[in-house]
Amino acid sequence: MLPYDESMRILADKLRQCQTRQGWYRMEQPLPAVAPLAWLHGVDSSCRLYWTERSGNRSVAGVCPELDLTLAGAESLGETFALSREVLQAIPGAHFYGGMAFTDQMSAQWRAFGYGRFILPRFELIQQRAETVMACNLYLPGGEESRRKCHEAAAWLERQASRIVVQDTDGYRAPGIADRYCVPDQQQWRYGVEQVLTAVAGQTLHKAVLSREVRLKLEHPLHLWDFLQRWHSENPRSYQFALQVESGDCFFGTSPERLFRRQSRLLWTEALAGTMTRGMDASEDQAFEHRLINDDKNRHENALVLDHIRDVLAGLCERLESDREVSVIKLRHIQHLIHRFRGVIRPGITDYDLLTTLHPTPAVGGSPWHEARHLIHTLEPHSRGWYSGVFGSLGLNDTEFAVAIRSGLLRGRQLSLYSGAGIVAGSEPDTEWQELDNKINTALALLDG
Ligand SMILES: C=C(O[C@H]1C=CC=C(C(=O)O)[C@@H]1O)C(=O)O
Ligand SMILES: [Mg+2]
Numbered sequence: 001m002l003p004y005d006e007s008m009r010i011l012a013d014k015l016r017q018c019q020t021r022q023g024w025y026r027m028e029q030p031l032p033a034v035a036p037l038a039w040l041h042g043v044d045s046s047c048r049l050y051w052t053e054r055s056g057n058r059s060v061a062g063v064c065p066e067l068d069l070t071l072a073g074a075e076s077l078g079e080t081f082a083l084s085r086e087v088l089q090a091i092p093g094a095h096f097y098g099g100m101a102f103t104d105q106m107s108a109q110w111r112a113f114g115y116g117r118f119i120l121p122r123f124e125l126i127q128q129r130a131e132t133v134m135a136c137n138l139y140l141p142g143g144e145e146s147r148r149k150c151h152e153a154a155a156w157l158e159r160q161a162s163r164i165v166v167q168d169t170d171g172y173r174a175p176g177i178a179d180r181y182c183v184p185d186q187q188q189w190r191y192g193v194e195q196v197l198t199a200v201a202g203q204t205l206h207k208a209v210l211s212r213e214v215r216l217k218l219e220h221p222l223h224l225w226d227f228l229q230r231w232h233s234e235n236p237r238s239y240q241f242a243l244q245v246e247s248g249d250c251f252f253g254t255s256p257e258r259l260f261r262r263q264s265r266l267l268w269t270e271a272l273a274g275t276m277t278r279g280m281d282a283s284e285d286q287a288f289e290h291r292l293i294n295d296d297k298n299r300h301e302n303a304l305v306l307d308h309i310r311d312v313l314a315g316l317c318e319r320l321e322s323d324r325e326v327s328v329i330k331l332r333h334i335q336h337l338i339h340r341f342r343g344v345i346r347p348g349i350t351d352y353d354l355l356t357t358l359h360p361t362p363a364v365g366g367s368p369w370h371e372a373r374h375l376i377h378t379l380e381p382h383s384r385g386w387y388s389g390v391f392g393s394l395g396l397n398d399t400e401f402a403v404a405i406r407s408g409l410l411r412g413r414q415l416s417l418y419s420g421a422g423i424v425a426g427s428e429p430d431t432e433w434q435e436l437d438n439k440i441n442t443a444l445a446l447l448d449g
Helices: 004-016 036-042 074-090 108-113 143-161 186-201 224-234 282-293 296-314 351-358 369-379 429-447
Strands: 023-031 048-052 058-071 096-100 116-128 131-140 177-183 207-218 239-244 250-255 258-263 266-277 317-322 327-330 334-345 390-394 398-403 407-411 414-423
Touching: 004 023, 004 131, 004 143, 023 074, 036 048, 036 058, 036 116, 036 224, 048 096, 048 224, 048 390, 058 074, 058 096, 058 131, 074 096, 074 116, 074 351, 074 390, 096 239, 108 407, 116 143, 131 143, 186 207, 186 369, 186 414, 186 429, 207 296, 207 369, 207 429, 224 239, 224 250, 224 429, 239 390, 250 398, 258 351, 266 282, 266 296, 266 414, 266 429, 282 327, 282 334, 296 317, 296 334, 296 351, 351 398, 414 429
Parallel strands: none
Antiparallel strands: 023 131, 048 058, 048 239, 058 116, 096 116, 096 390, 116 131, 177 207, 207 414, 239 250, 250 407, 258 266, 258 398, 266 334, 317 334, 327 334, 390 398, 407 414
């Protein structure tokens, strides 16, 4: 394998020799192993994105948007997906990366992200199993302008070639937390939970997921890419994602939850809801797992997600099977109930259909959705933005979206961490408050020096 700098120069040479006919182009060049997160450190771009699959099979760092599809509202999603499909048909190996908000009710702090944003990066560093590849996606408008674009891209690659690639993050230092407060505070939270319980008792609602924003002021700047790597090493079987926009603001997260994965017409999705802490030792952990599996409130939280998925997918799938029994997935500080689905979608069903039908599941929204949505928007004092939205990778034959929970928004030294809890009959406000803490404990422990 050629060294990193030589490989980058080879790709630059290929670009300089590229034909200039109008159209989409994609070029790939194998690289020696470089961790995408480490690479993002030093790379020159005002927009950076990161995506890693839960399976650990594929991690991608993408920079310099070649096509940036920013959505003003939900109504442009169909058009955006149709356009991305046209591009992907021309360069089938490529992917768009990005995400979408929980709903279209968003405050100004989320403006740079739009309602949704799907990016085809010009440069992609892809680590797939044991292989690392640098890919370049380019649209050439034809003639002299094509030549100019190719030369510009080649020059960029050559500049990166001589930069030092940071390989490990042993030097990570927690930034320290100077100040923190919760929105809502615990008093307001109790009120919100009581309101949901009243609606549940009145039988207009089965479940609503209420959330909280913890606003932190960091003592020192956060080394975001190092932080993400550390967070992932605590929860290795999670998705990880980040989108840093031109202002430097970054939305990121480490989520255990899949919205869906599609490969051709095969589909995988799941109901992930219901939470318990981990035990201090193996036997206590086992006891907690047993308690979680047998707890009515947690089972009910999960069952409502399960029923929703089964109902909405019935019309989209030719076949749909689910696990017979609920099982448990374990994260660093908590464990969840999970129920998996496998299916075959009908011909003609698109990622747009799957996304808009599944999102938001009652793992982040509620049931019925219409009632839950109203309560969430009236009771939550903060704006969720992209928290509990979706984030993923959109391909021609392989698409995967995570539910964007366990996530946060970094703006300079201000960091907001979000977490939510499913409120159903039997929920107790203070226990659910504790669940919110448990869900962000892994991230908090890495921040608090
Ligand atoms: C809404 C969140 O978690 C969901 C996913 C798993 C378990 C959940 C629960 O037990 O309440 C939530 O439905 C969050 O982490 O912000
Ligand atoms: Mg819960």
